[in-house]
Amino acid sequence: MYGPVIDELIEALRCLPSVGPKSAQRMALHLLERDRSAADRLALALTEASKRVGRCRQCRTLTEQDKCVICANPGRDQRLLCVLETPADLFAIEQSGTYRGLYFVLMGHLSPIDGIGPEEIGINYLMQRLIDESIDELILATNLTVEGEATAYFVGEKATSLGVAVSRIAHGVPLGGELEYVDGGTLSHAFNSRKRL
């Protein structure tokens, strides 16, 4: 509609999540009409990131270095290891500021129907880490979906057989949640994992 170059830009922007044709057009026109310097910066940042960002050798999260900032930080508790499904989960936990140990990012979860087994999510690397490093506690923070639970169980069994203490994050009523509106499954989980005061 605008010529091949602009159309290509609009089409390319649509690869982003929740960006439809209309939003893509708005973004493209904004960059071209009002903010050329931001457009150049965005182009450069994208090229650089796409060229240089890879996986951390130790925890498999996204990083441009060999080892990510968290793994390279000697101030982190080297004896705690937290297992997660995605880098987004890692950012969420880091933002909460409650955890000072190390991570391992699976980049997915076990899902046999989709053909995703232990090999596809790097469980062999995780086991090697448990053998090589002296980890006191492995914290399983996979999602509370059926696949996340199966992944936690699989990793937990393997780690226990290596003599590593394993824990699972708690699940139940969300903070500020009113019981009346919480679904039955979550409530029954909350009751099953209640703790004595």
Next chain:
Amino acid sequence: MIANNELVYVLHTRKYRETSQLVDFLSREAGRLRVVARGTRPSARVKKTATGPVLNPFQPFFASWRGRSDLKTLTGFEPAATVKMPQGEALYVGFYVNELLTRLLPEFIPNHDLFDHYAQLITILSHGVDMEPELRCFELRLLSELGHGINFCTNLEDGSAIIDELDYRYEPGEGFSRVSDHARRDIFAGSHLRAIEARQFDSVPVRQSAKRLIRSALALHLGNKPLHSRELYQQSRSSPGNAQ
């Protein structure tokens, strides 16, 4: 086609676009089918203060959908009951059953008996008690509902009855015949076959025979593509050093 408040179990869910899912249902009245469930996944845009029902596998729901094509659109759902999520090995068994159904059961062919049997199996999985007998019964039921039931009564060669004291060879898709001298594989004791027919899985050797027999019978219909859930179960049993 419009369906209202049908009893279904979720077999599998896949992410679809940012906030939607593709959901495979096993429905009592409509058989196996796939629906698009729009806006059922949490997103960064919608901040939830309380959680609503989630389309989790192994959970029964009353679901409504419409659509003319094979892929239906989910128009509503609510939990039919709260079933505890299976834990540990029961989850692997659940994955296995769901993978079997997804692979073998044709779409849109309702089967009340199979559905009720599935519901019973899921209840047992959620309690985590002795799952094997119920699983074997379900597999046998699935085979016979697919039209591939195993004939435990007669010897193929001459139509004589299966006898406790003799050994028989199983030919997948065919049936049982007397063991010839050189046969080594797929051999079963007559007494085990009669126990399996009566669904009596009390003894360990009968359970082992049943597992071997059903695996052999299913292999014929599954083709060359392995069952991923079975591989996962086997890997879970191996030691961590050679987990892969």
